[in-house]
Amino acid sequence: SPAIYRKDYTPPSYWVRTVHMxxxxxxxxxxxxxxxxxxxxxxxxxxxxxxxxxxxxxxQIHLNGKALSKRDYALKDGVLRIPVxxxxxxxxxxxxxxPDKNTSLMGLYVSSxxxxxQCEAEGFRKITYFPDRPDVMAQYTVxxxxxxxxxxxxxxxxxxxxxxDLGDGRHYALWEDPFKKPSYLFALVAGQxxxxxxxxKLKSGRDALLQVWVEDGNxxxxxxAMDSLINSIRWDEERFGLELDLDRFMIVAxxxxxxxxxxxxxxNIFNTKYVLANPRIATDVDYxxxxxxxxxxxxxxxxxxxxxxxxxxxxxxxEGLTVFRDQEFSADMVGTDSGRAVKRIDDVRVLRQAxxxxxxxxxxxxxxxxxxxxxxxxxxVTIYEKGxxxxxxxxxxxxxxxxxxxxxxxxxxxxxQAVECDDFRAAMSxxxxxxxxxxxxxxxxAGTPRVTAKTSYDAASxxxxxxxxxxxxATPGQAKKLSFHIPVAVGLLDSSGKDMTLKLDGEVATxxxxxxxxxxxxxxxxxxxxxxxxxxxxxxxxxxPIVLEYDYSEEELAFLMAHDSDAFNRWExxxxxxxxxxxxxxxxxxxxxxxxxxxxxxDSLRATLNDTQLxxxxxxxxxxLPAETVIAEQMDVxxxxxxxxxxxxxxxxxxxxLRADFVAAYKANxxxxxxxxDATSSGKRALKNLALSYIAELDDADAHALxxxxxxxxxxxxxxxxxxxxxxxxxxxxKAAALAQFYSDFEQEPLVIDKWFxxxxxxxxxxxxxxxxxxxxPAFSIKNPNRARSLIFSFxxxxxxxxxxxxxxxxxxxxxxxxxxxxxxxxxxxxLARSLDRWRKYAPELQEKMHAALKRVAAAKxxxxxxxxxxxxxx
Ligand code: HT7
Ligand code: ZN
Numbered sequence: 001s002p003a004i005y006r007k008d009y010t011p012p013s014y015w016v017r018t019v020h021m022x023x024x025x026x027x028x029x030x031x032x033x034x035x036x037x038x039x040x041x042x043x044x045x046x047x048x049x050x051x052x053x054x055x056x057x058x059x060q061i062h063l064n065g066k067a068l069s070k071r072d073y074a075l076k077d078g079v080l081r082i083p084v085x086x087x088x089x090x091x092x093x094x095x096x097x098x099p100d101k102n103t104s105l106m107g108l109y110v111s112s113x114x115x116x117x118q119c120e121a122e123g124f125r126k127i128t129y130f131p132d133r134p135d136v137m138a139q140y141t142v143x144x145x146x147x148x149x150x151x152x153x154x155x156x157x158x159x160x161x162x163x164x165d166l167g168d169g170r171h172y173a174l175w176e177d178p179f180k181k182p183s184y185l186f187a188l189v190a191g192q193x194x195x196x197x198x199x200x201k202l203k204s205g206r207d208a209l210l211q212v213w214v215e216d217g218n219x220x221x222x223x224x225a226m227d228s229l230i231n232s233i234r235w236d237e238e239r240f241g242l243e244l245d246l247d248r249f250m251i252v253a254x255x256x257x258x259x260x261x262x263x264x265x266x267x268n269i270f271n272t273k274y275v276l277a278n279p280r281i282a283t284d285v286d287y288x289x290x291x292x293x294x295x296x297x298x299x300x301x302x303x304x305x306x307x308x309x310x311x312x313x314x315x316x317x318x319e320g321l322t323v324f325r326d327q328e329f330s331a332d333m334v335g336t337d338s339g340r341a342v343k344r345i346d347d348v349r350v351l352r353q354a355x356x357x358x359x360x361x362x363x364x365x366x367x368x369x370x371x372x373x374x375x376x377x378x379x380x381v382t383i384y385e386k387g388x389x390x391x392x393x394x395x396x397x398x399x400x401x402x403x404x405x406x407x408x409x410x411x412x413x414x415x416x417q418a419v420e421c422d423d424f425r426a427a428m429s430x431x432x433x434x435x436x437x438x439x440x441x442x443x444x445x446a447g448t449p450r451v452t453a454k455t456s457y458d459a460a461s462x463x464x465x466x467x468x469x470x471x472x473x474a475t476p477g478q479a480k481k482l483s484f485h486i487p488v489a490v491g492l493l494d495s496s497g498k499d500m501t502l503k504l505d506g507e508v509a510t511x512x513x514x515x516x517x518x519x520x521x522x523x524x525x526x527x528x529x530x531x532x533x534x535x536x537x538x539x540x541x542x543x544x545p546i547v548l549e550y551d552y553s554e555e556e557l558a559f560l561m562a563h564d565s566d567a568f569n570r571w572e573x574x575x576x577x578x579x580x581x582x583x584x585x586x587x588x589x590x591x592x593x594x595x596x597x598x599x600x601x602x603d604s605l606r607a608t609l610n611d612t613q614l615x616x617x618x619x620x621x622x623x624x625l626p627a628e629t630v631i632a633e634q635m636d637v638x639x640x641x642x643x644x645x646x647x648x649x650x651x652x653x654x655x656x657x658l659r660a661d662f663v664a665a666y667k668a669n670x671x672x673x674x675x676x677x678d679a680t681s682s683g684k685r686a687l688k689n690l691a692l693s694y695i696a697e698l699d700d701a702d703a704h705a706l707x708x709x710x711x712x713x714x715x716x717x718x719x720x721x722x723x724x725x726x727x728x729x730x731x732x733x734x735k736a737a738a739l740a741q742f743y744s745d746f747e748q749e750p751l752v753i754d755k756w757f758x759x760x761x762x763x764x765x766x767x768x769x770x771x772x773x774x775x776x777x778p779a780f781s782i783k784n785p786n787r788a789r790s791l792i793f794s795f796x797x798x799x800x801x802x803x804x805x806x807x808x809x810x811x812x813x814x815x816x817x818x819x820x821x822x823x824x825x826x827x828x829x830x831x832l833a834r835s836l837d838r839w840r841k842y843a844p845e846l847q848e849k850m851h852a853a854l855k856r857v858a859a860a861k862x863x864x865x866x867x868x869x870x871x872x873x874x875x
Pocket of ligand 2: 296
C-alpha cells in the first residue's frame with residue numbers, strides 16, 4: 001500500500017451540510033440508507049465528489065433523485081468518484097453490511113449480541129460510502145430500526161427526537177445531533193443494556209442528563225465512572241471555563257474494543273476495562289485509570305470535537321492536548337503537592353518505558369507525522385504522551401495564566417473548525433505576545449533530544465554557570481536535527497538542602513525554580529550572588545521530554561534524594577542512583593562476575609522508606625526500581641537476561657538488607673474498614689504491597705505465610721492481586737491452590753479473568769510452553785482484544801527474560817500470534833507486531849532469531865496495518 005503524505009493535503013471537493021441515515025439493524029444484513037446534501041468547495045479544483053468505502057456492499061446510488069449506473073462513476077480501491085458539474089447536490093446511498101462477520105471491530109460490529117460502532121479513524125467508510133475525512137463536518141440525523149426484544153435500547157449521537165413501535169415486533173428511535181461533526185465521531189449502539197443515570201446542573205444553570213450504559217448485571221459497577229464523569233464536567237468548567245454543550249451525555253461499555261474508549265459526540269463508547277469497577281473486581285490502578293479515561297473522553301468534547309483535526313497528520317492536536325488535560329485533571333483530583341508529583345512520576349515512567357524506545361526505533365515519527373501507510377498505526381505513545389509533553393511545555397513557558405489565555409483564544413478562533421497543530425501554536429503565541437517559531441520543531445522533528453549540562457562555580461565572583469548543550473539522534477528520514485526550544489526548569493540547593501534565591505545574570509531574584517530557555521546548540525546561563533557551591537536540581541518536574549545528562553556524584557544524588565524541594569527530582573535522583581547500580585550489575589552479570597550490594601543505595605532507600613513525613617504513595621515510587629525496559633534503553637546492546645538477573649539481584653539484596661524496614665512499613669500501612677480508592681488509602685496500599693513484593697523476593701516460609709495471609713483476608717482486588725502475584729512468583733506451597741481459587745471465585749468476571757491471565761503471563765516461571773498451555777484454557781479467546789492482550793501481549797511485552805529465551809522460542813510464538821491476530825483484527829495484529837521493532841538493539845544471536853521471525857511474518861498474507869510495521873522494522 002502506498003504512503004500518504006502530509007504535504008499532499010488538498011481540501012475536499014464538496015462540503016457535506018446534512019446527513020440523514022436510516023439503519024435497519026440485523027447482524028447478518030444491516031441495510032443503511034444515507035442521504036447527504038453537499039455543496040461545492042470553491043477552494044478545490046477537483047470536479048468530482050469523492051467518497052470512500054471499505055468492505056461495504058454498494059446497493060445503489062441516486063444523485064438528485066436519479067439512479068446512477070456504473071458508467072456514471074468510477075470505483076477503484078475503495079475510492080468512489082462521481083463527476084459532478086453543479087454546486088449543490090443530494091446523494092442517496094444504500095449499502096449493505098454484515099456486522100456479525102466484522103472481527104476488525106471497526107465500523108459497525110456485534111459484541112455479546114449487541115451492536116456498536118467505532119469510526120475513528122476511518123471506520124465510517126465501513127458503514128457507507130462517504131467523504132470520510134475529518135475536515136468534512138456535517139449535521140447528522142439518524143433513524144435506528146430493530147427488533148424490539150433483541151435490541152430494546154437504540155442510541156446515537158445528540159438528542160432523542162422520537163421513538164415508537166413499527167409493528168411486526170420492531171421499533172425505532174430518531175436521534176439528532178445539534179452540532180456538526182466529522183464522520184469519525186458518529187456512533188450508534190443497539191441492544192440489551194441498562195443504565196445508571198443522573199441529572200446535574202451545569203455552571204450556566206442548564207440541566208444535563210448523564211447516563212452510564214452497561215450489560216444487565218453490571219449496574220453495581222458504574223458508580224465510579226459516573227462520579228468521574230461529574231468530576232470531569234466540574235473540572236473543565238473551573239479550569240478552562242468549558243461547559244458541556246449537550247442536554248444528554250452517554251457512556252456505553254463494550255467488552256470487545258480495540259482501544260481504551262472513544263469520544264463520539266454525546267455517546268462515548270468505552271472498553272469495559274475503563275468503566276466497570278467495584279472493590280471486588282477493580283484495583284486502585286483500575287479506579288485511577290477509569291477516572292483518567294472518563295476524563296480524557298469527556299475533555300475531547302472541546303479538544304477534538306468542537307475543534308477537530310484538519311487531517312490525521314494533526315492527530316496530536318487533539319490527542320496530545322487531551323492527554324495533557326486528563327493528566328492535569330487526575331493531578332487536581334488528588335489535590336496535594338505530593339500527589340501531583342506521584343502522578344507526574346507515573347506519567348514520565350510511561351514516557352520513558354514506551355515513548356523513548358519508540359522515538360529511538362524504526363517506527364519513530366514526529367508528533368505531527370509527515371507520512372503514514374495506515375493511520376491506525378499512528379495512535380502511538382509519541383502522538384499521545386510526547387504530544388502531551390509538548391503541550392505541557394507551553395504551560396511551562398507561558399505560565400498557567402498564559403496557557404489559559406492561549407486556550408481561550410484557540411477556542412475563540414477555531415470553534416466549529418477542523419484545524420492544524422500550527423493553529424494551536426499560533427493561538428498560544430498570539431495570546432501571549434511570544435514568538436514560538438522555533439517551538440514548531442517539537443512537531444516536525446522526531447527523536448528524544450539529549451541535553452548535556454556542565455557547571456562551574458567561581459567563589460571569588462560568586463557566579464555559578466550552567467552550560468547546556470543539545471543534540472538529537474537521527475531518526476528514519478531525518479538525519480540532521482535543528483535545535484529545539486527547550487524549557488529547563490532549574491533550582492540550586494545550598495549546603496543545608498534549601499532552595500537558593502536565584503538571580504540570573506543580575507535579573508530580579510526568584511526563590512526556588514527558574515525556567516532556562518535553551519534554544520541554541522549550546523548556551524551558558526550565569527547565576528550571580530551565589531554564596532556557596534550549590535547542588536543543581538535540573539529539569540525539575542521533568543520540564544521537557546528529553547534525556548538530561550549531568551555528571552552527578554553519588555553524594556550529590558543522595559543529597560538531592562534527601563532534600564530537593566522538587567519531589568519529582570527527589571525521585572529522579574533515586575532513579576539515577578539505582579540505574580547506575582543496575583547498569584553496573586548488568587555488566588557484571590554479562591561477565592559472570594560476582595554481584596555485590598551497594599551500601600549507599602540501600603541506605604538512601606532505607607531513609608526514604610522510613611521517612612514517615614513523606615506520603616506512602618511517594619515512598620512507593622522511590623522504592624520501585626527502574627523497569628527492565630528503562631535499563632535496556634541505556635544499553636548499546638540489550639541483554640535481557642543480564643538485565644533481569646541484575647534487577648532481581650538488587651531487589652533480593654534490598655529485601656535482605658531492609659527486611660525489618662519492609663515488615664515495619666507493611667504493618668504501618670494497613671488500610672482498615674471499607675475499601676476506598678482515595679489517594680491516601682491507595683497510597684498506603686501501594687507502599688504496603690511494594691513491601692510485600694520485596695519480602696516475597698526472599699521466598700522463605702515467613703514470606704509465603706505473609707502473602708497467603710493477605711490473600712486469605714483481602715477485601716479488595718488491589719490486595720488480592722498483590723498477594724496472588726507474590727505467591728505466583730514464589731515457590732509457596734499454596735501457589736497453585738490460590739491461582740485455582742482465584743479463577744473459580746471470579747469466573748463470571750471477564751475483567752478479572754484478564755488479570756488472572758496477565759499475572760501468569762508475566763510470572764517469572766512462565767515460559768512459552770506455559771503460555772501455549774494457557775491459550776488452551778477454555779476461558780481464553782484470541783478474538784477478544786482484552787483477552788489476547790492479557791495473555792499474548794503481556795507475555796511478549798511484560799516478561800522480557802522469558803520472551804527473549806535464548807532458543808528463540810518466544811519469537812517463533814510471536815510470529816505465529818501476529819499472523820493469527822492479523823487475520824482476525826489488523827489493528828491488534830499490528831500492535832503485537834511492534835514487540836520486535838527494536839530487534840537491531842539486541843545481541844547478534846538474538847537478532848538473528850528475531851530477524852527470522854520478522855521475515856516469516858513479512859512473508860505471510862498481511863493487512864496493510866501489520867505490513868507497515870514489519871516493513872519498517874526490517875528496513
Ligand atoms: N480518539 C480515540 C481513538 C480510538 C481509536 C483509534 C483507532 C482504532 C480504534 C480506536 N478507538 C478509539 C481514543 C482516544 O484517544 O480518546
Ligand atoms: Zn483521545
